[in-house]
Amino acid sequence: xxxxxxxxxxxICKSGTSVKIECRSLDFQATTMFxxxxxxxxxxxxxxxxxxxxxxTYEQGVEKDKFLINHASLTLSTLTVTSAHPEDSSFYICxxxxxxxxxxxxxxxxxxxx
Amino acid sequence: xxxxxxxxHHVILSEAASLELGCNYSYGGTVNLFWxxxxxxxxxxxxxKYFSGDPLVKGIKGFEAEFIKSKFSFNLRKPSVQWSDxxxxxxxxxxxxxxxxxxxGSGTRLQVQP
Numbered sequence: 001x002x003x004x005x006x007x008x009x010x011x012i013c014k015s016g017t018s019v020k021i022e023c024r025s026l027d028f029q030a031t032t033m034f035x036x037x038x039x040x041x042x043x044x045x046x047x048x049x050x051x052x053x054x055x056x057t058y059e060q061g062v063e064k065d066k067f068l069i070n071h072a073s074l075t076l077s078t079l080t081v082t083s084a085h086p087e088d089s090s091f092y093i094c095x096x097x098x099x100x101x102x103x104x105x106x107x108x109x110x111x112x113x114x
Numbered sequence: 115x116x117x118x119x120x121x122x123h124h125v126i127l128s129e130a131a132s133l134e135l136g137c138n139y140s141y142g143g144t145v146n147l148f149w150x151x152x153x154x155x156x157x158x159x160x161x162x163k164y165f166s167g168d169p170l171v172k173g174i175k176g177f178e179a180e181f182i183k184s185k186f187s188f189n190l191r192k193p194s195v196q197w198s199d200x201x202x203x204x205x206x207x208x209x210x211x212x213x214x215x216x217x218x219g220s221g222t223r224l225q226v227q228p
Contacts, residue, residue, distance in 0.1 A: 107157040
């Protein structure tokens with residue numbers, strides 16, 4: 001089946017630094033990718049929709065200047081958490097739809113901000 | 115807006131017991147329904163999905179779910195659980211027409227005791 005990868009799988013950074021997370025579709029092209037955030041013992045919440053060749057669309061309450069999304073190619077979307085703070089510590093997961101109704105999820109990136 | 119409710123947050127069963135996890139959704143239009151599983155340390159995997167047709171859908175690993183439109187429900191069932199079914203289970207929906215991003219329920223942690 002379709003595979004989506006994320007890099008890195010874990011990252012620990014100091015408060016105030018920026019962290020870039022990559023999401024790649026390995027054997028298919030994805031004009032759209034989704035970024036979700038999962039806090040401990042909670043569900044996945046959609047943060048934004050990444051669109052190849054155009055600006056990302058953000059969900060209400062998600063700061064677009066803090067969570068920068070770039071969909072550079074048909075197989076790569078990046079999420080940059082700028083000036084990270086401890087409250088940004090979370091599990092970030094991307095997904096890419098295949099066809100009209102199926103999505104494949106990446107393995108996630110655990111971000112810890114000290 | 116769509117919403118998904120999973121009322122069982124933590125379920126503990128013995129091996130061979132039967133399982134039913136509740137899922138109710140709220141949405142004014144036609145939806146696609148999904149159940150995903152997240153094994154410890156692994157990424158989300160699709161268990162089964164319902165788009166249309168027979169409301170009883172069968173998925174992988176012996177799981178099935180029944181869509182009851184009048185109750186806005188899509189409960190997950192398995193007649194006999196195994197220790198390897200220990201995982202987090204998420205119900206999710208998206209609109210049949212419109213964006214493909216998923217709205218997730220809060221998840222149910224299933225613990226199967228040997």
